[in-house]
Amino acid sequence: MARTATAAVVPEVGAPFALTGVTLDAPRPDEVVVRLVAAGLCHTDLSVRAGKLPSPFPVVLGHEGAGVVEEVGYRVTSVVPGDKVLLSFTSCGACGNCLAGHPAYCAGFLPLNFGGARADGTGTINGADGRVAGHFFGQSSFATYALTDERSLVKVAPDAPLDLLAPLGCGIQTGAGTVLNVLRPEIGSTLAVFGVGAVGLAAVMAAALGGPSRIVAVDVVPERLELARELGATDVVDARGPDVAAALRELTGGAGVDYAVEASGNVAALRAAIDALALRGTCAIVGAPAFGTTVPVDVNGLLGGKRIVGVTEGDADPRRFVPLLADLVSRGALPLDKLVRRYPFVDIEKAVLATERGEVVKAVLTFE
Numbered sequence: 289m290a291r292t293a294t295a296a297v298v299p300e301v302g303a304p305f306a307l308t309g310v311t312l313d314a315p316r317p318d319e320v321v322v323r324l325v326a327a328g329l330c331h332t333d334l335s336v337r338a339g340k341l342p343s344p345f346p347v348v349l350g351h352e353g354a355g356v357v358e359e360v361g362y363r364v365t366s367v368v369p370g371d372k373v374l375l376s377f378t379s380c381g382a383c384g385n386c387l388a389g390h391p392a393y394c395a396g397f398l399p400l401n402f403g404g405a406r407a408d409g410t411g412t413i414n415g416a417d418g419r420v421a422g423h424f425f426g427q428s429s430f431a432t433y434a435l436t437d438e439r440s441l442v443k444v445a446p447d448a449p450l451d452l453l454a455p456l457g458c459g460i461q462t463g464a465g466t467v468l469n470v471l472r473p474e475i476g477s478t479l480a481v482f483g484v485g486a487v488g489l490a491a492v493m494a495a496a497l498g499g500p501s502r503i504v505a506v507d508v509v510p511e512r513l514e515l516a517r518e519l520g521a522t523d524v525v526d527a528r529g530p531d532v533a534a535a536l537r538e539l540t541g542g543a544g545v546d547y548a549v550e551a552s553g554n555v556a557a558l559r560a561a562i563d564a565l566a567l568r569g570t571c572a573i574v575g576a577p578a579f580g581t582t583v584p585v586d587v588n589g590l591l592g593g594k595r596i597v598g599v600t601e602g603d604a605d606p607r608r609f610v611p612l613l614a615d616l617v618s619r620g621a622l623p624l625d626k627l628v629r630r631y632p633f634v635d636i637e638k639a640v641l642a643t644e645r646g647e648v649v650k651a652v653l654t655f656e
């Protein structure tokens with residue numbers, strides 16, 4: 289059935305979130321209605337709001353939802369009403385990359401996750417003045433209810449702490465997946481993480497599970513560097529220093545790092561990450577600057593077997609990977625509680641401000 293919800297609508301580019309009454313369409317056969325319990329705030333939400341990433345407006349953002357299944361379409365098989373679920377990105381399930389287990393590289397990733405509508409172009413949310421773009425990452429979870437794709441859902445245990453686990457759906461999956469699924473650093477290797485916000489800290493925590501003997505955190509915020517140390521970084525570098533790549537080479541006996549994760553979205557950091565690579569080293573680009581951003585690289589500097597790889601969502605299949613992360617959290621191996629600060633949904637603008645000021649690593653909105 290169609291149902292009413294309170295959503296944080298962004299009316300136009302750059303405007304604040306406005307709590308607004310909306311109506312969600314009834315679920316289609318492969319869709320699920322979820323009552324939100326919590327939703328993490330990711331920098332991508334803020335980049336879209338600022339117009340740096342594409343989206344129609346007005347729009348309901350939010351893509352780290354966590355909640356309880358309320359209603360399922362008749363073709364849904366993986367969840368039933370009452371199940372606790374985490375929400376992640378959506379994908380078509382039918383293209384070559386989806387079939388190969390790499391849904392983050394779905395041929396339809398951009399339209400499905402950023403297009404504001406289902407694959408067939410139909411909208412899912414109505415406001416008082418007509419259509420509101422929804423279906424953001426298959427969920428639009430800055431709302432009391434979300435109409436989701438079954439493919440966005442990951443079922444978790446009945447006792448799962450949803451207000452802690454919500455960020456697994458994007459930020460934590462992205463950082464941890466980049467290390468565990470893509471780079472797979474071998475024992476004794478060296479790895480540097482540029483930008484230790486939620487994604488970068490997830491990369492640090494994942495690297496600390498094993499493999500690298502040196503994990504170097506690079507950032508401009510001293511408190512973040514301290515937190516990175518607490519979470520497993522063996523060394524830290526202040527990114528405001530004169531030559532970050534040189535500092536990393538010095539830390540590694542002149543060799544440079546075997547692996548770099550660029551999680552800041554800053555082009556100077558990306559240059560430094562590439563420059564700091566050892567021979568045969570790999571740099572994973574995870575941070576998303578504004579669409580159209582380009583970076584000049586020293587081509588000859590790459591000829592020593594160096595690789596640069598762009599990574600979306602940690603190249604994870606959420607339904608396989610997110611439960612593994614949830615298990616690590618429950619065993620204390622991914623101490624997410626050190627990153628998360630909770631805000632009531634009505635205080636979404638406070639959460640945004642604290643995030644933009646760098647006062648909080650991962651804001652999680654909570655619903656009654």
Ligand code: CXF
Pocket residue numbers: 330331332333341458576600601
């Ligand atoms: C996004 C970043 C921009 C490109 C698609 C994936 N990651 C999640 O926030």
Ligand code: ZN
Pocket residue numbers: 330331332333351458459
């Ligand atoms: Zn995100």
